[in-house]
Amino acid sequence: MSSVRAHGDIDGSKAWFRLAIATLIASIGNVGMWSxxxxxxxxxxxxxxxxxxxxxxxxxxxxxxxxGAIFMGRLADRYNITLPVAIAAGALGLGFALCATLRNFPLFIICHGVFLGFFGVSALFAPLMADISHWFERRRGVAVTVCAAGNYIAGAVWSPVLQRLIEHVGWREAYLIVGIICVVTILPLTWFLRGRTPTTHSQRAAAATPQGVSGFSPNALQGLICIAGVACCVAMSMPQVHIVAYCGDLGYGPAAGADMLALMLIFGMVSRVASGFVADRVGGLVTLLIGSVAQGAALLLYFLFDGLTSLYVISALFGLFQGGIVPSYALIIREYFPAQQAATRVAIAVSATIVGMALGGWLSGLIFDATGSYRAAFANGIAWNLLNVSLALWLLMPKWRTAT
Incomplete structure (x- = not known):
């Protein structure tokens, strides 16, 4: 897939320009995750x-x-990130257009999943982060988290825009407009992602092994990372997926919920970039632990308070606390696994977090139907978050024992 290029490409102007393009693409295309x-x-x-x-x-x-993230990750490892991104652009356009016209709910579900999920946003998160990680060494943590912030930029920008479109033209017409925008913007931007992956002279990333750091075999470490990813994102999904509906149920209206989601994601962007600086100093695992503990504190605040002003403040805190969690999994993979496996292994780890979001979104709706309230759903999120914190501590204990 790749050839050795000049070491100057690493952390150089080409790398930063590529990061800007990747973040812009993610900011546009990840509307498919938040819509x-x-x-x-x-x-x-x-x-x-x-x-x-x-x-x-x-x-x-x-x-x-x-x-789809695993499939697109394999494509990126085998060929280049350009192919998955181009496929995603076409799939998003087609998917939004089809969903806007379907009157059969089961077909709507299939279309939403296949086009927006499997072939769409799947290429615009984990594979993009993995690609960017190859272009940085000294500032890898910052670069990966900035790229990951594109996902939150999408949520922060698109949430109020889409809500206003729904209010003025209806959700079907809004979906059609979004699909057109995705195609006409993302496809031209893929041209700037051409080029082979650079390789460092030291090859430290390729030589790194997980056993020397954490005491776990590669597959065991990957499995534990995936379980932690599911747990953290079941917890994370409650506010992110249901905040609009939650505000409607409380009488504040869906527009207030969309604004809270945007606020949550704006502060999440700040958190993601800041967590990159933290990760460059203390590593991905410690960054994961810090974010997980803070996320649990924010979920507890959601459980205790439901006033309009309180929800705005807590949503901002939630974004600020949890924004760096998901990118930390990509950094853990790059720290402890060979670079040649990056896109696939990062995709597997991030896919676990997506499964957590899916499971958490469904569980929260199920709990609401059973109890008529989201209070129990927040308690469910807190419990899952405790599991994630426990796993992060378990993974860090061998490293701490070695240090002492």
């Missing part, structure tokens, strides 16, 4: 569904996103 959180109330009303049933398209899309 359903905004249209959920409108879709529920349009199709006459319960909250649990209306959450199914999100769950299916996230599961397809997870599977």
């Amino acid at each position: 359903y959180s905004i249209v959920l109330p409108a879709v529920q009303q349009d199709f006459g569904l319960t909250r649990g049933d209306a959450s199914v398209p999100y769950t299916v899309t996230m599961l397809c996103f997870a599977a």
